[in-house]
Amino acid sequence: MSEENTKTIIETETAAPSPKKKKRIESNWITKSICLIVALALAAVAGKSFYDQRHFKETVVSAPGLTEIKYLSDYVPALKGTYGDTPIFVYDSGVEGGSVLYCGGTHPYEPATSLSAYIMMENIEVTKGKVYIMPQANYSGTTLGIMGNAYPKDFDIETEWGKATYKIGDRTSNPLDQWPDNFTYIHYPSKQSQAYNDLRNLNRCFPGRLDGTFTERVAYAIMELIRNENIDMAIDSHEASIMYPVVGVYVAHNDAMDIAMMAAMDLTSTTFDMKIEQSPGSLKGFSHREWGDYSDTLAVLMETPEPFIDRIVGPMTRDLMLTGQDLFLSFAGKKGLTYVPYELETGWPMEVRVGRHLSSAERLIYYMNMFFPEKEVQATWPGYNELVEKGCGAFLHNPEEADPELVFKV
Amino acid sequence: MKKAKLLCAALAAVTLLTNAATTFGAISGDELKTYEAPFLITNAGQGPGGKMARLLVSQAKTVELDKDYFYNAEPVEADLDERDYSVLVVVIGSTDKGLGASGITIEDELARLEKMVKHCQEIELPMVGVLLEKDKRSEIKTNANERCIDAICPYCEWMIVVADGNTDGRFDALKEEYDIPLTIIDNAMDFTALAKDAFVLPQ
Numbered sequence: 001m002s003e004e005n006t007k008t009i010i011e012t013e014t015a016a017p018s019p020k021k022k023k024r025i026e027s028n029w030i031t032k033s034i035c036l037i038v039a040l041a042l043a044a045v046a047g048k049s050f051y052d053q054r055h056f057k058e059t060v061v062s063a064p065g066l067t068e069i070k071y072l073s074d075y076v077p078a079l080k081g082t083y084g085d086t087p088i089f090v091y092d093s094g095v096e097g098g099s100v101l102y103c104g105g106t107h108p109y110e111p112a113t114s115l116s117a118y119i120m121m122e123n124i125e126v127t128k129g130k131v132y133i134m135p136q137a138n139y140s141g142t143t144l145g146i147m148g149n150a151y152p153k154d155f156d157i158e159t160e161w162g163k164a165t166y167k168i169g170d171r172t173s174n175p176l177d178q179w180p181d182n183f184t185y186i187h188y189p190s191k192q193s194q195a196y197n198d199l200r201n202l203n204r205c206f207p208g209r210l211d212g213t214f215t216e217r218v219a220y221a222i223m224e225l226i227r228n229e230n231i232d233m234a235i236d237s238h239e240a241s242i243m244y245p246v247v248g249v250y251v252a253h254n255d256a257m258d259i260a261m262m263a264a265m266d267l268t269s270t271t272f273d274m275k276i277e278q279s280p281g282s283l284k285g286f287s288h289r290e291w292g293d294y295s296d297t298l299a300v301l302m303e304t305p306e307p308f309i310d311r312i313v314g315p316m317t318r319d320l321m322l323t324g325q326d327l328f329l330s331f332a333g334k335k336g337l338t339y340v341p342y343e344l345e346t347g348w349p350m351e352v353r354v355g356r357h358l359s360s361a362e363r364l365i366y367y368m369n370m371f372f373p374e375k376e377v378q379a380t381w382p383g384y385n386e387l388v389e390k391g392c393g394a395f396l397h398n399p400e401e402a403d404p405e406l407v408f409k410v
Numbered sequence: 411m412k413k414a415k416l417l418c419a420a421l422a423a424v425t426l427l428t429n430a431a432t433t434f435g436a437i438s439g440d441e442l443k444t445y446e447a448p449f450l451i452t453n454a455g456q457g458p459g460g461k462m463a464r465l466l467v468s469q470a471k472t473v474e475l476d477k478d479y480f481y482n483a484e485p486v487e488a489d490l491d492e493r494d495y496s497v498l499v500v501v502i503g504s505t506d507k508g509l510g511a512s513g514i515t516i517e518d519e520l521a522r523l524e525k526m527v528k529h530c531q532e533i534e535l536p537m538v539g540v541l542l543e544k545d546k547r548s549e550i551k552t553n554a555n556e557r558c559i560d561a562i563c564p565y566c567e568w569m570i571v572v573a574d575g576n577t578d579g580r581f582d583a584l585k586e587e588y589d590i591p592l593t594i595i596d597n598a599m600d601f602t603a604l605a606k607d608a609f610v611l612p613q
Contacts, residue, residue: 269598275545281511
């Protein structure tokens with residue numbers, strides 16, 4: 001390029017913009033400003049939704065037998081003031097006996113688990129031993145939905161006195177509480193390599209550790225709860241997609257296998273189909289494995305069918321969460337590709353799923369009492385048949401009319 | 411004549427009552443067989459069925475585990491020769507979790523079962539095929555459960571099957587083809603009542 005040409009270009013570039021160009025620049029600024037304002041408005045709307053889910057509290061009216069409220073931070077003080085802290089409601093009969101822990105919300109996108117815990121809390125009567133109920137085991141996971149899955153943040157249960165609202169959370173802890181995700185996840189202490197995103201999955205982090213990640217600390221606190229309170233039987237409730245083989249099933253630690261087998265056969269012959277699997281020794285991080293290995297508790301995990309989380313469903317709506325009815329899934333059901341029966345007309349409604357958990361837990365305790373009379377716990381709450389007949393709302397009490405001392409925000 | 415009619419009616423009533431358990435009760439189908447202790451329980455397919463049978467037999471409280479009967483998840487030839495077993499009770503049921511956890515494929519499992527069946531034939535140890543879980547069935551012929559049924563049942567001298575596991579007549583067809591008695595139980599819990607009569611202490 002000649003020196004003369006270079007000079008011309010520099011002169012052109014440093015010269016004042018032409019009126020036409022100046023107008024275009026001004027116009028661009030206006031367009032950009034409008035875009036920014038629209039983006040900020042959208043972010044504000046979305047942000048409010050995120051904020052609401054992060055701070056929304058579910059309401060529960062406890063039965064009168066509540067004797068104490070503990071928190072995970074009682075066992076691991078480092079959790080105090082964090083989204084890992086969560087309440088454990090204790091129902092102590094005052095009569096010497098065994099103790100049972102019922103966990104909901106280990107995976108907060110499986111809400112029949114926490115709803116079953118609330119219905120248990122609202123209607124429980126314990127006449128022997130103690131029952132510990134933790135409705136939201138991974139509280140952090142309740143404060144966000146799965147990113148990219150575009151589903152509602154909550155659902156309503158109709159009652160005679162109005163609507164009760166419950167959250168649909170994430171499978172894992174909220175990234176606001178634990179970030180970033182490593183490229184690999186090596187389970188502690190087995191050193192087993194697992195999927196990287198399971199680093200925030202509470203049910204891959206047991207037995208946990210005090211100086212580990214946020215989720216590992218929560219896992220460690222739950223282990224400490226089980227160990228310190230000498231929990232005889234610990235029940236971890238879950239829901240599963242119906243195209244996943246482990247659904248409608250107990251998964252039991254080897255020490256609890258006889259109890260879970262009897263409960264499964266009993267339920268199958270009298271109430272509903274329930275399968276049984278033994279917790280594989282080689283699968284690490286699960287409650288059904290590590291709770292039993294790292295404490296003396298009898299550990300059992302339970303899975304109900306939740307079509308909402310199946311990969312092939314249509315719109316993930318509140319209606320789908322409550323009814324479990326999906327056209328696409330019915331095609332899979334007709335071809336025998338689901339691991340529990342599936343009909344579009346019946347779906348898998350919330351009351352059926354909650355009822356299954358409540359009766360499944362009751363049967364486990366019944367057979368624990370039979371096999372280990374020294375650990376006997378006597379407790380009642382509504383079961384499968386009542387839930388199916390009356391629906392979930394019939395067992396939820398009006399917080400406006402209840403004794404304020406028994407109304408809690410979780 | 412009147413006495414004869416009364417006698418016939420009484421005999422009919424007695425016969426009816428005697429057969430009630432196998433005709434109208436929780437146990438139906440072919441007559442129960444009887445085996446004296448010791449006997450061995452195992453499973454085909456890496457499912458929990460063998461453990462369920464072990465537990466249900468213990469509930470009968472007529473025979474004692476590890477004294478009168480034994481459980482072995484994967485018996486090899488030496489295990490089958492270890493005692494003078496009267497029968498090998500094979501409980502069929504495969505699970506993805508069970509196979510996955512044991513780190514083997516269904517092909518590995520079928521090869522193991524084939525060896526086990528062959529050795530039973532060599533030492534003339536009779537086999538009883540049992541299905542306790544109704545979900546351990548499939549309409550797909552290549553399903554692991556169906557392949558386990560094919561690997562075990564044709565070589566059995568008795569089949570005990572939960573009613574809901576035979577709604578398609580799969581075990582009726584095996585009974586017909588191989589001339590094997592088939593007893594149906596209404597549900598898995600009825601295996602305890604059956605075990606009381608089928609597995610007994612030596613006289």
